[in-house]
């Protein structure tokens with residue numbers, strides 16, 4: 001990674017569709033770090049670095065340093081295609097399957113330059129094969145990590161030590177883990193662990209948090225920016241979903257929430273408004289599985305709407321196999337996603353037909 005970073009001139013950072021805090025945090029941490037390192041290094045001004053996300057990210061990440069410079073592929077695909085074609089290094093964070101970055105994946109594959117993977121998802125068979133075939137120049141895959149941000153932090157720290165010794169960067173504060181970098185990393189740690197309520201039992205994580213606080217992270221300000229800036233519509237949509245749209249299957253310890261495109265429109269849905277909704281039924285005693293389906297209206301020229309499905313579970317009750325085998329998705333054992341092209345009704349029928357096979361009673 002050190003050599004690759006040292007020689008790259010046009011770095012493109014990519015992260016997954018429907019970017020979450022870890023996707024935004026890990027990609028922007030790298031972006032800010034490279035920008036902080038470069039002016040003080042020998043190659044000042046010689047490097048361009050861009051973050052490209054496949055589609056829009058929620059407004060509650062707008063405050064992140066560099067968020068205003070992120071390219072959204074869906075909105076500016078021509079400019080993004082040029083950047084991707086001209087790249088001489090890709091840094092890919094918080095995903096391991098090129099399919100998770102949609103059309104960006106095909107463009108990345110078309111460019112044979114080095115690609116570094118930084119991720120914490122389990123690799124499924126296809127993804128393992130891709131890695132074995134040497135698709136990635138370097139793989140930093142740590143499913144035990146809380147987040148991609150945790151891995152980015154460790155890589156940057158290591159890189160810092162190498163840089164300090166070998167690149168002779170003279171840095172004002174002796175570090176490029178600036179407050180901006182640290183704030184991005186903290187955001188991913190916070191969001192991927194549900195504000196440290198799951199995936200967060202390793203003590204090492206709190207050593208990292210301590211270091212980030214020393215680097216200037218204002219954790220309460222970040223919490224407030226991400227979790228306390230919702231619209232009134234969003235909170236009412238949550239109320240409607242829980243009150244009117246939640247079905248419980250008590251024998252299976254399972255809850256299902258569905259929201260149609262019409263219902264979402266009624267509540268002025270904005271990207272990110274249903275973030276976290278799938279976790280709420282797990283607050284019910286005796287509910288260990290939760291599934292949420294959200295309809296996205298068919299795009300012009302396509303016949304079917306897309307049903308985006310989120311799966312959550314607690315403890316030793318994996319949902320990723322179900323998401324993978326039935327809904328063309330995958331993910332972590334306790335947090336997965338998938339999709340179906342068709343109606344909500346079709347998705348619910350498929351869900352009801354298959355859950356007895358995949359759920360522990």
Ligand code: 5GP
Pocket residue numbers: 018097100121309310311328329330331332335336337338339
């Ligand atoms: P969410 O429900 O928040 O959209 O997704 C939860 C987790 O499931 C994500 O962190 C991601 O790891 C995984 N995931 C979501 N959708 C997909 C998908 O289509 N394929 C795979 N492999 N993983 C997914």
Ligand code: MN
Pocket residue numbers: 022023094120147148192
């Ligand atoms: Mn993540």
